[in-house]
Structure formats: structure tokens, C-alpha cells
Amino acid sequence: MTSQAQQIALLHVDTIQPHLSEWTKTIFDFGETAWREYQSCAWYVARLRAEGFSVEEGSGGMPTAFCAHWSNGPGPVVGMYAEYDAVPGNCQDAATVKRPRPGLSELAGGHTDPHSGLGIASLGGLLATKAAMERQGIGGTLRFTGEPAEKVRGSKPIHAARGYYDGLAAMLSFHPFYMLPLCNTARWDTHCGAAYAMIYRFVCDRPEDWLGHAGDRAPIPQSHSAVRAPGANDALMTMYLSSKALRDSMLPHQGGWSISEAILTAGQATADNLPAALSEIQYMIRVPTTAMADQATAVLDVNAEAAARMTGCRVERHWVCKSRPGLANHVMARTVFGALQAVGAPQWNERAKRIAREIQENAVGSSTTEPFIDECERLIPPQEAEAILRRDLAPSQVNSTSDDYTDMCWHAPTARFYVARPALRPAAGKRYPSWVMNALGGIPETIDPMVTCAAKTLALSALRLLEDAVTREEAMDEFIRRTGGGIGGSNWIAPLCDYEPPIHFRWPEYVETVRGREWWIPTGRVD
Missing domain, CATH: 3.40.630.10 (Zn peptidases)
Structure with missing residues (x-):
């Protein structure tokens, strides 16, 4: 009624x-x-x-x-x-x-x-x-x-x-x-369930220091033949492939849970003979519990650090979300x-x-x-x-x-x-x-x-x-x-968010150009 x-x-x-x-x-x-x-x-x-x-x-x-x-x-x-x-x-x-x-x-x-x-x-x-x-x-x-x-x-x-x-x-x-x-x-x-998402940012800002070969006695250190760091693109691909290979060890693949990735930014080199300076890959971990999310994150952290060291980069981890079940x-x-x-x-x-x-x-x-x-x-x-x-x-x-x-x-x-x-x-x-x-x-x-x-x-x-x-x-x-007593109770899970809003990354968006409003990936329109 x-x-x-x-x-x-x-x-x-x-x-x-x-x-x-x-x-x-x-x-x-x-x-x-x-x-x-x-x-x-x-x-x-x-x-x-x-x-x-x-x-x-x-x-x-x-x-x-x-x-x-x-x-x-x-x-x-x-x-x-x-x-x-x-x-x-x-x-x-x-x-x-x-x-x-x-x-x-x-x-x-x-x-x-x-x-x-x-x-x-x-x-x-x-x-x-x-x-x-x-x-x-x-x-x-x-x-x-x-x-x-x-x-x-x-x-x-x-x-x-x-x-x-x-x-x-x-x-x-x-x-x-x-x-x-x-x-x-x-x-x-x-x-x-719970979910964590993070962006791993690989930055190659000192490629000339790769393996200590500063200058490498080349007239132009960035020449095609100079020894230089592989760079951020290689770091991203190493991270991508190693994490794919280890997914079975991160969490059980049942009940609709997943780890998925999205490449936000890759490249940033201005010529083909320069190492890519920046790349970013986002991971989303969807799991039943925060303990499982922590476990998967620990593996991703190891992979990211290894990928950075292998390619002459440094790595930063930035949180996108940490949410409770x-x-x-x-x-x-x-x-x-x-x-x-x-x-x-x-x-x-x-x-x-x-x-x-x-x-x-x-x-x-x-x-x-x-x-x-x-x-x-x-x-x-x-x-x-x-x-x-x-x-x-x-x-x-x-x-x-x-x-x-x-x-x-x-x-x-x-x-x-x-x-x-x-x-x-x-x-x-x-x-x-x-x-x-x-x-x-x-x-x-x-x-x-x-x-x-x-x-x-x-x-x-x-x-x-x-x-x-x-x-x-x-x-x-x-x-x-x-x-277990309301907010702050014995069974209460406190907010996991300990980060600032991740608003400054290169999220896909619409842009205004001389051609008008279009998607950040150019449409190829000629009208």
C-alpha cells in the first residue's frame, strides 16, 4: 500500500x-x-x-x-x-x-x-x-x-x-x-568485491647513463649507433608481457575475477633514433577481498621495478582506486x-x-x-x-x-x-x-x-x-x-583511499581543434 x-x-x-x-x-x-x-x-x-x-x-x-x-x-x-x-x-x-x-x-x-x-x-x-x-x-x-x-x-x-x-x-x-x-x-x-587500480609510469629521463656508457665516445650520444637505454616503450612491453605470464599466480581465475590493463600513454620520442621517454599502463584488479588485491599488487610492483631496471627507466606507481568489497x-x-x-x-x-x-x-x-x-x-x-x-x-x-x-x-x-x-x-x-x-x-x-x-x-x-x-x-x-558497532566498529573496513584524485593523467577525452570538436585520436574527417 x-x-x-x-x-x-x-x-x-x-x-x-x-x-x-x-x-x-x-x-x-x-x-x-x-x-x-x-x-x-x-x-x-x-x-x-x-x-x-x-x-x-x-x-x-x-x-x-x-x-x-x-x-x-x-x-x-x-x-x-x-x-x-x-x-x-x-x-x-x-x-x-x-x-x-x-x-x-x-x-x-x-x-x-x-x-x-x-x-x-x-x-x-x-x-x-x-x-x-x-x-x-x-x-x-x-x-x-x-x-x-x-x-x-x-x-x-x-x-x-x-x-x-x-x-x-x-x-x-x-x-x-x-x-x-x-x-x-x-x-x-x-x-x-574489492578492486584496486593503478598506473605504472615509466620514465626514461637519463638514457645516456644506460649501463654507465655516458657519452659512449660517440660524437652525438643519441645517434643511431650509440649505446643508449631501450627506453619507456620497452619498459611498458616488458611489464605487459611479464604480468600476463604471471597472472595465474596472482589470483584464482574463477568467479568472475580479473586483472586487466589499458595502455594510457606510450612513446613520446620525437624521432626513431631516440629512446621513448614516457609510457604509462593502468591495471585494474577485481577480486573478492582486499588481501587478494594486495597480493596481486605486490607481484605487479616487482614486475614494474624489474622492467624499469632492464630498460634504463625509473618507475612510479600512482593509484587510481582502492575500493572495498x-x-x-x-x-x-x-x-x-x-x-x-x-x-x-x-x-x-x-x-x-x-x-x-x-x-x-x-x-x-x-x-x-x-x-x-x-x-x-x-x-x-x-x-x-x-x-x-x-x-x-x-x-x-x-x-x-x-x-x-x-x-x-x-x-x-x-x-x-x-x-x-x-x-x-x-x-x-x-x-x-x-x-x-x-x-x-x-x-x-x-x-x-x-x-x-x-x-x-x-x-x-x-x-x-x-x-x-x-x-x-x-x-x-x-x-x-x-x-560490529557502526563506523569504526570491530568489523568495519575503513576507507582505503590514501591518494589524491588521479585527474592529471592522459585520460582519453574530447579536444577542440581547428577542425572542431573531436576525439583525442583524430577521426580522419575531411569535412
Whole structure:
């Protein structure tokens, strides 16, 4: 049974739905990637201020982060958040065919999860909660953080360490469904694991000192025949290959855990006869526990030092993230799933199905009568989803997969829930290329049902927590019990972040040139 305030919130989401659709497309088209979400962040800041929120820009020392507040008098503080970073190399238009957004190459950024829908759904839930609080005179405060660089688990460990999640009665964390059985449900016991990410920077700033051959009696020490250091490119390749060879010894390859790498910067030589001066490689370690992350990091450190010594370089390690594993809260999970039950799973109309069939035809050459998988329009109770998830996990494995909402869990009772993004059922027995999911996340007819459902679920959950002191107290009691006394308790894991925001690296981004705005890798356009 929904309260009067909750009914007002549901109606408010329906009223602003055209705006939510337009806003989702706006963020989708920005397609900005980690630590470089300038337009997206500015859009949120302006929108929130227009809606009456006070906004701190650059929260936690991150230029593309923010923290917004709105208060309706004394009462509990409930938190929500937006993500808005995209992924390099996934530039896809909101279209039924494979093509990049206008004026860009497919190498540019694009939304895969999609965080464009995640953030606007959260904003919709926030605004609906605010409208109901105003109409019904409900006291309390809404806190809304802007979380950049989620794809590298970037902002939340920093926000956590700097106190942005302290003082919350509850945190609500929504994500588009991305793997079965976590579709239209909430996480129960098995939450996401720990993750470390770091950049190893190799610098060859004294190549003439390689093996003590200063000058090497050559007229020009940097000549083709002079003995000189191999340089930073060789260091990077040595690091890359040695770490690949040792991965089996770093952690067990089961349960969805991984160590992956991305080369940020390589080369920097101005001629082919000069050693490369700088190279950078990022590693992301996704594992169940911080102890396993420490073990893998120790091996990577050894490899990096060896690679540097072999190639006449020095090495620096810079942290991108150190995030904790998640913490369950059954009261919060039940509360959010109850709200999702009241809203119902998202439904796709015939217009959306026609678009989906057109995508099927263009992607694999055939279509199905019902193009979306059945799970998209069904709810699954958290305990049932948990049982399915656990079937493929070792009994001793506490966590599964990776996401940085986990840092929020240690500062407030947190619910992690999922609403179905559109996903297509197989046609002609063929797998879909990645552009298909990316396109479905940008086409209004296919992504709007998820955004609307999630916004309503967030609003109903927030209002339940604001209005129902018993539920709120039960959630906090469970948080205190699981942490062994709350923040600082015997089972509490303190923030791991002991580094400054890694904003100064050569992260992929859009640039302004005489040719106009383009991706940092030139598109080759001649127009």
C-alpha cells in the first residue's frame, strides 16, 4: 500500500517523463569518459541548481564531481547519486544500425551500461521525492552526489574517504541490469568485491647513463649507433608481457575475477633514433577481498621495478582506486524490492519492439516476434536471484563481480538494486555485436521504460525511509550489527583511499581543434 506522498511521487515521475527522456539522450550524446565528463557534470550542476539544490562543485578535489543538498527541515538524510562516464571505443548513435554519433569516429566515447540512463533515472527519483516532501511537509534532507569515472572505480573511494557519505540514514544505489539473474531485483548477500587500480609510469629521463656508457665516445650520444637505454616503450612491453605470464599466480581465475590493463600513454620520442621517454599502463584488479588485491599488487610492483631496471627507466606507481568489497543489508534490500514490486517491471510497447526487431535484422539478419528477453519484464525476488547467483560460486567466495558502490556500504545502510535495460533474445542462433546494446541504451523508445521504472522505485524507496522510522531504524540496526558497532566498529573496513584524485593523467577525452570538436585520436574527417 503506497502512502499519499508515494502516490504524489509516482505522478510526478509520469509528469516529468518527457524531460527524463530528453535528458537521458543529452547525457548519452555527450559520451564523455572517465575523469573528463565536463559537459555532463556541468549539465547536472545547472539542472540541480534550477531545481533548488545547493551544489558543491568539484567535490573531493575532482573537477567533474559534485555534491548537492536540498533540505525540507529537520529529519533523516537520504542519499542517491548519478554516474555519467562513458567508455572509450564505444561511440554509437541512437540508431538501429551500427554508426558513430555524428561527427565522431567509433573510437570516441559511448555509453555501454548505460550510465546516461542510470544518472537520469536517479535524478528523476530525486526530483519526485523532493516534490512529495514539499507537498506533504515531510522533513529531511536529500543528498545527491555526482560520481565520475565509475568505469575505473574512481570517485566513490575518494568521496567516502572525505566524508561525503557520512551522516546518511540510507543510500540508494541503482544500476541497469547487466547480468542474469540480477534483473529487476536487489542484491541480497553476495555483493560486489574489492578492486584496486593503478598506473605504472615509466620514465626514461637519463638514457645516456644506460649501463654507465655516458657519452659512449660517440660524437652525438643519441645517434643511431650509440649505446643508449631501450627506453619507456620497452619498459611498458616488458611489464605487459611479464604480468600476463604471471597472472595465474596472482589470483584464482574463477568467479568472475580479473586483472586487466589499458595502455594510457606510450612513446613520446620525437624521432626513431631516440629512446621513448614516457609510457604509462593502468591495471585494474577485481577480486573478492582486499588481501587478494594486495597480493596481486605486490607481484605487479616487482614486475614494474624489474622492467624499469632492464630498460634504463625509473618507475612510479600512482593509484587510481582502492575500493572495498560490499556489505549486505537485508532491510534495505527488502525495502527497495518492495518498491519495485509496487512499480512493476518495465514494459516495452509495440513501437519499442519494432525498433528492436529492426536492430535484430540489421545486426544478425533475422528477428524474433518477441525481441526482448523474458527476464526484462519480470521481477525476481532477491533471495531467488541470490540462490541462482550462488550456484556457480565457491561456497567460500563472499563477493561476486565488480562495482564501486561498495564504498558507500560502509558509511550507511545501502540497497543495491537493478532494473532491466533492454536486452535482445538471440535470433538465428547468433551473438549480437556490442553496438546493439549501446544503441538500445540511447534510443528513447527502448531505454525510457528502464529510466521511468528506476526513477519511481527510487522515489518510493526514499519516501518509505523518510516516512517510516521503524524501517529506518531496523536498517541502521543491521548496519551496526554487520559492522560490529557502526563506523569504526570491530568489523568495519575503513576507507582505503590514501591518494589524491588521479585527474592529471592522459585520460582519453574530447579536444577542440581547428577542425572542431573531436576525439583525442583524430577521426580522419575531411569535412
